[in-house]
Structures are given as C-alpha cells and as structure tokens.
Amino acid sequence: SLLSLSPGIFPLACPDSRFAPVYVGDVAEAFARALEDASTAGAHYDLCGPETYTLKQLVAYCARQLRLQRLILPLNPSLSRLQARLLGLLPGKPFTMDNYLSLQTDSVCTDNGLLALGISPQSIESHVPRYLADQGYRKRFDRYRQVIE
Secondary structure (H helix, E strand, O other): OHHHHOOOEEEEOOOOOEEOOOOHHHHHHHHHHHHHOHHHOOOOOOOOOOOOEEHHHHHHHHHHHOOOOOEEEEOOHHHHHHHHHHHOOOOOOOOOHHHHHHOOOOEOOOOOHHHHOOOOOOOHHHOHHHHHHHHHHHHHHHHHHHHHO
16 A cells, blocks of 8 residues: 555645545445335435544554554645646556545535434444454465565
C-alpha cells in the first residue's frame, strides 16, 4: 500500500472527505433480506456503517493497525488535485483525477438502509484489524515466493 511505502510522511489528498464504511457481510445480508422480502422490490437502500470518519481518520487508523508511524500531511484542494494528476501518471495509477473527483462527494448515509432491513451495522473496528493482519500474512508469502524464484 502507499501508506507502507511512504517514508515517514504521508501526503493525503482530500483529508476531510467523509465516509461511513460498511462491512461487506452487512451488504450481503441486506441483499439476501431484500431478495426474500417482496415489499422491497423497487426500493432504494443506502448502506453505511455505524460511524462516520474523515479520510484522515481512516488513514491514521490503518497506520495504527499496521504499526506504521507516519505523519499524515493533509493536502489542500490545489495540492490534492496536483497529487492526483501526478500519481495518475505512475504505473498502477495509485491515485487519479477520477479518485480525486469522487472524494469531492461524501460517502455517508442520511437514512441507513441496513437499519430499515433490520440489520445492525458492524463497525470497522470489528473487522479491519483482522483484514489488515491478513494483508501482512499474505505479504510474507509473496516475499517467500520471490526467494524461491
């Protein structure tokens, strides 16, 4: 990840963008319940997690979980746009103008469809630590594969 590759300082575009991350298991359960209930046909459900975070808060949380000490440097809109233009030119395009533009709209819910479907949204704290630990585990396998080759 870019966070693990950064040398102590992590310049963060659009740090105040807001998110309400939703657990994929909650989304799957919402689909299953909607398919089983004919009264949901044609209905629209926004699905969000229970908490709202800024992008800066989410990046700081991930850094703590990965035990990375990084100074997160919030970029203003002009520098955020410049970062998107420059990183969009790199192989793998780690951050593009499309990403920048999508961060201009908060990803939050006013009415959480999970609650309407009788689902209690799960927090990122209940799943992200395990997910990030798995990422580290997989990375070790990649290193082992490189040694063998």
